[in-house]
Amino acid sequence: MEDQNTNEIMIQATDLTHFYGPQPAIEEVNFGVKRGEILGFLGPNGAGKTTTMRILTGFMPPTEGKVTLADYDVVEQSLEVRKRIGYLPETVPLHTEMQVTNYLKYMGTLRGMPSRQIKRRVGEVIDVCRLQDYHKTIIGKLSKGFRQRVGIAQAILHEPEVLVLDEPTIGIDPIQVVETRRLIQELGREQTVVLSSHILPEVNMICERVLIIHEGHIVAEDTPSNLAQRLQGVDQLQVEVGGPVQEVLSLLRRVPGVTEVTQRYNQGRNVFVVQVEQDRDLRDEISRAIVSNGWSLLSMQLVSMSLEDIFLRLTTHEEL
Amino acid sequence: MRTIQAVAWKEIQVYFGTPTAYIVGMIFLALTGIVFASGVVPSENNPFPEATLGRFFTWTSLFLIFLPPALTMRLLAEEQKLGTIELLLTSPVRDWEIILGKYLASFAFLLAMLALTLYYPVLLYVFAEPDPGPLYAGYLGLILYGAAALAIGMLTSTITSNQIVALIVGIGVIGALYVVHFSTDIVGGIASVLISEIGFQAHYEDFGRGVIDTKHVVYFLSVTAVFLFLAIRALEFRRWR
Numbered sequence: 001m002e003d004q005n006t007n008e009i010m011i012q013a014t015d016l017t018h019f020y021g022p023q024p025a026i027e028e029v030n031f032g033v034k035r036g037e038i039l040g041f042l043g044p045n046g047a048g049k050t051t052t053m054r055i056l057t058g059f060m061p062p063t064e065g066k067v068t069l070a071d072y073d074v075v076e077q078s079l080e081v082r083k084r085i086g087y088l089p090e091t092v093p094l095h096t097e098m099q100v101t102n103y104l105k106y107m108g109t110l111r112g113m114p115s116r117q118i119k120r121r122v123g124e125v126i127d128v129c130r131l132q133d134y135h136k137t138i139i140g141k142l143s144k145g146f147r148q149r150v151g152i153a154q155a156i157l158h159e160p161e162v163l164v165l166d167e168p169t170i171g172i173d174p175i176q177v178v179e180t181r182r183l184i185q186e187l188g189r190e191q192t193v194v195l196s197s198h199i200l201p202e203v204n205m206i207c208e209r210v211l212i213i214h215e216g217h218i219v220a221e222d223t224p225s226n227l228a229q230r231l232q233g234v235d236q237l238q239v240e241v242g243g244p245v246q247e248v249l250s251l252l253r254r255v256p257g258v259t260e261v262t263q264r265y266n267q268g269r270n271v272f273v274v275q276v277e278q279d280r281d282l283r284d285e286i287s288r289a290i291v292s293n294g295w296s297l298l299s300m301q302l303v304s305m306s307l308e309d310i311f312l313r314l315t316t317h318e319e320l
Numbered sequence: 321m322r323t324i325q326a327v328a329w330k331e332i333q334v335y336f337g338t339p340t341a342y343i344v345g346m347i348f349l350a351l352t353g354i355v356f357a358s359g360v361v362p363s364e365n366n367p368f369p370e371a372t373l374g375r376f377f378t379w380t381s382l383f384l385i386f387l388p389p390a391l392t393m394r395l396l397a398e399e400q401k402l403g404t405i406e407l408l409l410t411s412p413v414r415d416w417e418i419i420l421g422k423y424l425a426s427f428a429f430l431l432a433m434l435a436l437t438l439y440y441p442v443l444l445y446v447f448a449e450p451d452p453g454p455l456y457a458g459y460l461g462l463i464l465y466g467a468a469a470l471a472i473g474m475l476t477s478t479i480t481s482n483q484i485v486a487l488i489v490g491i492g493v494i495g496a497l498y499v500v501h502f503s504t505d506i507v508g509g510i511a512s513v514l515i516s517e518i519g520f521q522a523h524y525e526d527f528g529r530g531v532i533d534t535k536h537v538v539y540f541l542s543v544t545a546v547f548l549f550l551a552i553r554a555l556e557f558r559r560w561r
Contacts, residue, residue, distance in 0.1 A: 054406075
């Protein structure tokens, strides 16, 4: 039974597209999240992380595409979805005029929790988020770090199946960052967690799987360790060839230094993705091999370069 | 039901925890107090005043152009400004429950404000023998009219994140319904009947005379329902923006 549970798909997003005006914020985004998994969205600011999360939580519908959460459609069965999520928006919006405890009770009632459960859970989350000394404080008087804790407290209050955390460590001090990460990891043992970040080491530390999102597209998807490896310079070439697919494939595989070749059609064009050994530039060899067979070489691109560009825009170190 | 209650209770707590509502209440009592006193205290111009609240009812309807939108302007505009609407709309609460809960909170505050004016009729009973009919009917009229004005304020607070805009547009819409009957003379004919039926005055006047006409009750309840419905639709539309 346990195994079945862990393999169950919790969230499935298909061809998500969202437009703000004429510009797409995200375009044809696809991903799945398994039950109990901690998935990280990594990307520079403005990449489309918040948009994706707002769609997941039912705050706004996608322009196109579909998301299901626990087999409920986010748009059609929004209420069922909203019952199952805890959400921490990026800006941590809170009712600043309320006391911490009263606010949490209010959020508990909105989530439809029975009053006895609210009583028990408010005490628990105040302990877990270390708000014991501030439970009677007006939220507006709390520092940014403590507000963040209140934000997390309300997200986990109703023990939701899925936690959606948008930049959960932004703007808080280093010690609190460490505590928050530990907390998220603990929560991730029982719950499905989707979080976003623009800090590379952070997602490496917390997440089991990372989606790199850039300009509204998912450009890479892997475990943190594999991504790190790819970052260290395994190059990828995209080669467009006019020639018979099978023969081109076998030829490319014979070129020394090539580790893997896959073929796909991109808008009707015949594109081969060639993985190359670390630090080797095989453009010369590959183009020669293709031309000498009498096929036409239509284009060639170093793909992993763009991935590096994206990483350059990420915060790759922490200023501690 | 519990969620409506939770939303309403939270807003009521905010009303009594922040100065805005006290200021609105204070102004309301001060203005109506002056109007009441000037209507019943003998003076040179009015040596033998009647023991009625006639003047109070007429003038309070004017004050209710401004006060209800001041009570409702915060309710959704602030949620949008602070971004708390994101957590509200991602909670398992239906849009109509949000609107209704907040509306009921403002209505409760209006009732509390009107309840504080009950010492005017009490004074009348102490010093004279007023006709009870116009008193009951007049208060019913005020409650119905206030309910409609609050519903208009709910809509204007839903469509903007700026409280001042919500207030001003609210005053504009309520004010327009308040004075629209003046234009009946200009247009004339069937249009004038229509316009007078749309406005508040034709429906409010009778209450002050002690007449409770179902037609007028239905009118104010309809205005309330229509604007609350529009507010719910506006909130739904907010998701799709």
